[in-house]
Amino acid sequence: MTPDLAALATLDRTIHEPARLMIMTVLYAASEADFLYLQRECGLTQGNLSSHLAKLEDAGYVLIEKMFKGKYPLTVCSLTQKGRAAFAEYVQKIRVVSEPPSNGRRTSVRPRPDKG
Amino acid sequence: MTSPSPVLEAEQRAWRYWFTDGLTNLMVGVSTLLMALCLLYTPRWPPAPVSMALWLTALVLYVVMGARHREIVQWLKTKITYPRAGYVQSPYSEDPICSANLVTVSLTGARAAPPEEVQRAHSSRRTRMFLMLGLVMLASLGMLTIHERWVWAAAGIMIGAAMWLARNNYRLSWIVPVGFPFVGLYITIFVASPGAPPAYFLAGWGVLFLLDGGMKLIRFILQNPAPKVTTA
Numbered sequence: 001m002t003p004d005l006a007a008l009a010t011l012d013r014t015i016h017e018p019a020r021l022m023i024m025t026v027l028y029a030a031s032e033a034d035f036l037y038l039q040r041e042c043g044l045t046q047g048n049l050s051s052h053l054a055k056l057e058d059a060g061y062v063l064i065e066k067m068f069k070g071k072y073p074l075t076v077c078s079l080t081q082k083g084r085a086a087f088a089e090y091v092q093k094i095r096v097v098s099e100p101p102s103n104g105r106r107t108s109v110r111p112r113p114d115k116g
Numbered sequence: 117m118t119s120p121s122p123v124l125e126a127e128q129r130a131w132r133y134w135f136t137d138g139l140t141n142l143m144v145g146v147s148t149l150l151m152a153l154c155l156l157y158t159p160r161w162p163p164a165p166v167s168m169a170l171w172l173t174a175l176v177l178y179v180v181m182g183a184r185h186r187e188i189v190q191w192l193k194t195k196i197t198y199p200r201a202g203y204v205q206s207p208y209s210e211d212p213i214c215s216a217n218l219v220t221v222s223l224t225g226a227r228a229a230p231p232e233e234v235q236r237a238h239s240s241r242r243t244r245m246f247l248m249l250g251l252v253m254l255a256s257l258g259m260l261t262i263h264e265r266w267v268w269a270a271a272g273i274m275i276g277a278a279m280w281l282a283r284n285n286y287r288l289s290w291i292v293p294v295g296f297p298f299v300g301l302y303i304t305i306f307v308a309s310p311g312a313p314p315a316y317f318l319a320g321w322g323v324l325f326l327l328d329g330g331m332k333l334i335r336f337i338l339q340n341p342a343p344k345v346t347t348a
Contacts, residue, residue, distance in 0.1 A: 025122050025123055025126050026126045026130075028126075029123045029124070029125075029130060029234060030126060030130035030204050030205055031205045032205045033130070033203065033205065034202050034204070035202070036201065036202030036203070037203055039202070040201060041129070069190065069194045069198060071194065072194035072195075072198055072199065074198065074203050076203065091123075
């Protein structure tokens, strides 16, 4: 197994799930967002979003706070430092696979020559 | 042309979200119109009490709206935008240059640095904003120093170009960049009395932003109906 493929095997499974990946992407880019915004951006149902946020919170990646903007109550989600670092690492690992190496050496899987 | 990465796209959507409801533009429109009214109806000596009171009210409102722009927009958003479509962090706290543009400055240094590609997007927005401000200042300088009627048409074209540059950053519709040359041309042709053109120009400015903001707000409310309140 090449080192790049080995890196793929160590991908963070908490982030790798599509819905959680969407949530992490939005929060990584926007710093903080409330439940309704995340629901609309990610196209998830209320229950689905709640359960994914709970998993991310359990992993220590997301911080969920109740706060007020004026008199309006909000459930605001933001990434923790740990979550931010985990997402950056995840993106880095994915990039290794999707981008060609800069020194011209290709590490992706090549078709084997036919022997028969 | 390559499409932006999901992170950059999410950042741009969050930035634009602040402007989609049109409240910022409505505020700019109202405060500019107030300024225009103050210029148009400056009380002459000895001032009549009613006109003086109206003039002072408009002036105070203008100053308050300028100084508390962000807080007022935020308050309106808590009433209109957040209950309908949710909250995402405003661009003010991400990009200090944006705050500087809109009078209030908010520097939240405690936040983590944004990712590299987002920083590049901030830098590109900042460049475009400086270009816009440069053009607006150049046009303003021309209006102040050149006392010819054609200068209003030229200023209208320049500010229209500046708004065209800013339209992606601040979600301006075509009404604003296209409207400014017409405002300038109107003043060049029809407004002859000395002293009146600056007030008319500001009034045109205010009307354009009011139209833009009002249309956006109506569209936003239609697209995002108010959530149903359930009573137990």
